Amino acid sequence: MRQLTINKNDAGQRLDKYLSKRFKTMPKSLMYKYLRTKYIKLNGKKVTPEVFLNEGDVLTFYIKDEFFEEKKHYDFLKAGKELDIVYEDENILLLDKKVGVICHQDNRYDADALNLRVLRYLYEKGDYDPEKDQSFTPALCNRIDRNTGGIVIAAKNAEALRVMNQKIRDNELKKYYLCAVKGCPKPRHATLTAYHRKDERTNTVQIVDKEREGFKKIITEYTVLEPSPTLSVCEVLLHTGRTHQIRAHMAHIGHPLLGDEKYGDKKYNARYHMKRQALYSYKLQFCFTTPAGCLENLNGQTFEVKKVKFLDKI
Incomplete structure (x- = not known):
């Protein structure tokens, strides 16, 4: 028997979605069977797949240990350390992405990208633990082309990512x-x-x-x-x-x-x-017109990169 307690980042999602992210090697058919036969319980009781998880919920597992055993090898530790932080709080990072840096890894830049640098930074700082945050990974909320520099937003937790994505989608930011x-x-x-x-x-x-x-x-x-x-x-x-x-x-x-x-x-x-x-x-202004939850403190604030390199060349 093993138990997992649902943390803040894992809360607010369906149980089956959480289990699929947490146990990547577990076939979905077996997952649903475990739920039907009470090999997976929520707060000591039988549970159905569509139930939404709350912070503090306890999942109990009577399943094979092999599904819990994962190699602790993090590719993001190969990424560079250089980050130019414009602003940081417990929810977000504002980063000055330099020209030449790619936002997300691809076939040519698989070992170093801005999103990987963010993961390395938060991991080494102790703000991100892949073992605890099984279904959430800090992520970039916007992207900028490799040959363009400027402010990129990174969300440090699930609520911040959800809110910031909504603000960007609804044009409540000025870039x-x-x-x-x-x-x-x-x-x-x-x-x-x-x-x-x-x-x-x-x-x-x-x-x-x-x-x-x-x-x-x-x-x-x-x-x-x-x-x-x-x-x-x-x-x-x-x-x-x-x-x-x-x-x-x-x-x-x-x-x-x-x-x-x-x-x-x-x-x-x-x-x-x-x-x-x-x-x-070079400049980002938060102009929220709807509730912003954990990001409410950003409303009305403006952040600016002080030094734009190409200006020195003209």
């Missing part, structure tokens, strides 16, 4: 970008509306001014902060968040980003020796 563009946009401030379509085959997007079938509406607001006939610094506020939206939209109005090899001017980029787009998600 401001700095960019350097060719020429000087006119007027100095404008809110642009256009239509966007992504080509999955080439990983590029097309922007048109009038609505078309297959195109999605985009809204991009810009303000020229440092005007110049040759190169201007702009602040951009995204009202929608489509692939390459800022890069493609600014290029569409005749002011491509410096260093943008996909939508920009290659000769212009070479003049400034820029091989990556001059774009940075």
Whole structure:
């Protein structure tokens, strides 16, 4: 017999979902059989799979030990240690992701990515224990392209992840970008509306001014902060968040980003020796209009990256 006590991160989900995450090698058919035959009990009683778990609930298991035996090998310990923390509390991390760092591991960057660095940091700090948090892993709430830097949000617990995902989905955050563009946009401030379509085959997007079938509406607001006939610094506020939206939209109005090899001017980029787009998600403002639970303290706050590297090169 073994027992597990449900903690805060594991609460609020169906029992069968929790068991599937906790016992990855247990066939689902066997799991349901264990529940029917009372080999798995909740608070000492027979339980059905759809019951939702509460913090402090005790699960009792009369099952094979092999399902509890897992190798304690954590791939995230191979990740780098470097993290630039803009803000941290018991619920979230705000991280200044540097240009060149990928948010999530893939086939090319399987040993080091921002999400893995976060897990390593929290594990070594003692804020994350994979043995205790069996069905929750700290996670990034948003992502930024590898060749763009800026603020990325990481949730340290299940409630924070759930709330932050809802806030992002409902546009209760404002994300401001700095960019350097060719020429000087006119007027100095404008809110642009256009239509966007992504080509999955080439990983590029097309922007048109009038609505078309297959195109999605985009809204991009810009303000020229440092005007110049040759190169201007702009602040951009995204009202929608489509692939390459800022890069493609600014290029569409005749002011491509410096260093943008996909939508920009290659000769212009070479003049400034820029091989990556001059774009940075430098400021984040929390503007909650609905209850925020454990994140309520963030409402009305603004966080900003103090040093944007590409500004030193122009």
